[in-house]
Amino acid sequence: MTVADPNLYDYWPYRDRPKIVWPGGRKLAFWVAPNIEFYEFDPAKNPGRAGWPKPAPDVVAYSQRDWGNRVGHWRLMELLDKYGLRGSVSLNVALCDHHPEIIEACVERNWEFFSHGIYNTRYSYGMDEAQERAIIEDAIRTVEKASGQRIRGYLAPALTHTERTLDLIAENDFWYTCDLFQDDQPQPVKTASGKLISLPYSLEVNDVITYGALGMSPARYTDILKRHFDQLLEEGEQSGTVMCIPLHAYLVSQPHRIGPFEEALKHIMGHADDVWFATGAEIAGYYRDHCWDQTQADIAARGCATGGKGFGHGAA
Numbered sequence: 001m002t003v004a005d006p007n008l009y010d011y012w013p014y015r016d017r018p019k020i021v022w023p024g025g026r027k028l029a030f031w032v033a034p035n036i037e038f039y040e041f042d043p044a045k046n047p048g049r050a051g052w053p054k055p056a057p058d059v060v061a062y063s064q065r066d067w068g069n070r071v072g073h074w075r076l077m078e079l080l081d082k083y084g085l086r087g088s089v090s091l092n093v094a095l096c097d098h099h100p101e102i103i104e105a106c107v108e109r110n111w112e113f114f115s116h117g118i119y120n121t122r123y124s125y126g127m128d129e130a131q132e133r134a135i136i137e138d139a140i141r142t143v144e145k146a147s148g149q150r151i152r153g154y155l156a157p158a159l160t161h162t163e164r165t166l167d168l169i170a171e172n173d174f175w176y177t178c179d180l181f182q183d184d185q186p187q188p189v190k191t192a193s194g195k196l197i198s199l200p201y202s203l204e205v206n207d208v209i210t211y212g213a214l215g216m217s218p219a220r221y222t223d224i225l226k227r228h229f230d231q232l233l234e235e236g237e238q239s240g241t242v243m244c245i246p247l248h249a250y251l252v253s254q255p256h257r258i259g260p261f262e263e264a265l266k267h268i269m270g271h272a273d274d275v276w277f278a279t280g281a282e283i284a285g286y287y288r289d290h291c292w293d294q295t296q297a298d299i300a301a302r303g304c305a306t307g308g309k310g311f312g313h314g315a316a
Contacts, residue, residue, distance in 0.1 A: 008166065008180065009187055009198060010304045018294040020185060020240035022286070026276035027236030028229075029283045030268065033178070033201060033246045034076060035090040036106075037120045038098050039065045048125035049160070068250030069099055075253040077105060083265050088280040090116040090155050090178070090246070093139045096146040107147050112279040114178075115139040117157025124160040132162055136172055152281040155179060155201070170194030176284035184232060184241050186287040188295060195292065199242065199284055204228065206246040211257070218260035225264035233274060242283060 022029050041062050043051035054061065080087055089106055091113045096103055106113070117124075118135060127135075136154075143151050154169045155178040166177060170191035177189060178201035189196045203209055205228050210216045216224070225245065232241040252261050268275065276283075299305050 007306060008190055009182060010190075010299050010306055012183075012187060012295075012299050012304050013302070014184070017185070017239055018291075018298050019238070020287075020291055022240045022276040024276065027240060027274045028233050029240060029242045029276045029278055029286075030229075031088050031242075031244050031278055031280050031283060032080065032085055033090050033244055033280065034073070034080075034087045035116060035246060035248045036069070036073060036095055036102060037065065037090075037092045037116065037248070038069070038094050040119050040121045043119065043121035049123055049158075051121040065250050068248060068253070069095075069102065072249030072251075072253030073102060074105075075258055076247065076249050077109070079258060079262060079265070081109070083269055085265070085277060086111050086279055088112040088114060088153070090114060091143065092116050092118060092120050092157070093142050094118050096142050100146065103146050112153075112281050113143050113147055113149055114151050114153030114155065114176075114280060115143070116155045120158050123158055124156055124162050124165060127162055129164055129168075132164065133168055136168055140172065152176065152284065153178060153199070166196065167192045170196040175288060176280060178244075178246075178280075184235070185239070186242065186284065186291070188292060195288055197284055197287055197292070199244075199280055201244045201246055202228070203246075205244075207248055207251045208246070211251045212248075218257045221257075222260040222264045225261075226267045229264075229268050229271075233271060236274070244280075 039062060040051065042057045045051070077087075086109060087106065089111055093115060115136070118139070124132060140151060143149060152175040154174050154176070156165060159179060161179065166189055169177065170189070171193050173194060174196060176186075176197050176199040178199060180189065180198040181201070181203055182198065184200055186197045186199055189198050205225055207221070210221045210224065229243055232243050235241050252258065
């Protein structure tokens with residue numbers, strides 16, 4: 001059977017939605033998501049997708065990503081410190097064992113952690129429910145033991161999913177998913193239980209896309225970040241928007257790229273009166289508490305709601 005629409009959320013036109021006002025009357029909620037990842041040198045084989053683009057072991061690709069944790073992460077952390085920005089870490093949970101010093105440095109800065117699977121070379125394809133459930137529960141326990149935090153966000157490892165992923169994270173009281181890219185504002189996700197939102201995590205300004213896939217110059221990436229921010233800030237005058245910059249230290253922290261990226265941060269920080277600098281969990285928590293009900297009422301009033309399992313209401 002062909003499924004034409006996974007029905008994970010309702011079609012909800014952007015125009016004339018109920019107004020979102022972020023804390024302090026801010027127009028735009030801004031968050032930075034450093035992906036701190038671990039790629040296995042010779043990962044277990046998944047029939048749906050190879051662990052590396054080249055046949056394993058791929059020494060070159062492995063060492064490039066290893067540079068990100070050895071050098072790039074620390075360079076990026078120092079830059080965010082300079083501007084008083086807290087990261088929301090998209091974490092391959094195995095890093096808690098492989099590089100605990102990185103976890104400790106993030107904890108010292110009160111950064112947030114959210115789950116990005118165990119390894120970025122371990123995919124969700126082909127998992128049964130028990131396996132996927134075990135991985136989610138292990139992520140909660142492992143990060144809490146290493147940092148004291150209860151993770152509330154989820155980005156699937158290498159953006160790989162099963163048909164039950166969103167239901168399982170909602171059941172485990174996650175507040176937000178970064179795996180849907182349908183909007184510039186948060187939106188409730190249809191799950192069997194819980195209270196899960198889709199939090200904007202833009203692929204368009206993700207350095208894996210701009211540098212890794214499109215081969216942009218650092219100056220071009222800086223220009224794109226500024227334009228992206230300016231447009232969302234302008235629209236935030238009508239109703240609060242969200243901008244996320246997803247980053248990978250092995251890309252953005254290269255010596256020739258970090259300076260141009262700082263220029264983009266300077267531009268954004270220059271509008272501090274209009275911007276709420278937050279973490280993913282802070283944005284999701286605020287939306288759940290202050291905007292969830294008005295969103296659902298507006299969707300119903302417009303006649304946009306479609307059939308399906310609907311929205312869970314398990315978490316307050």
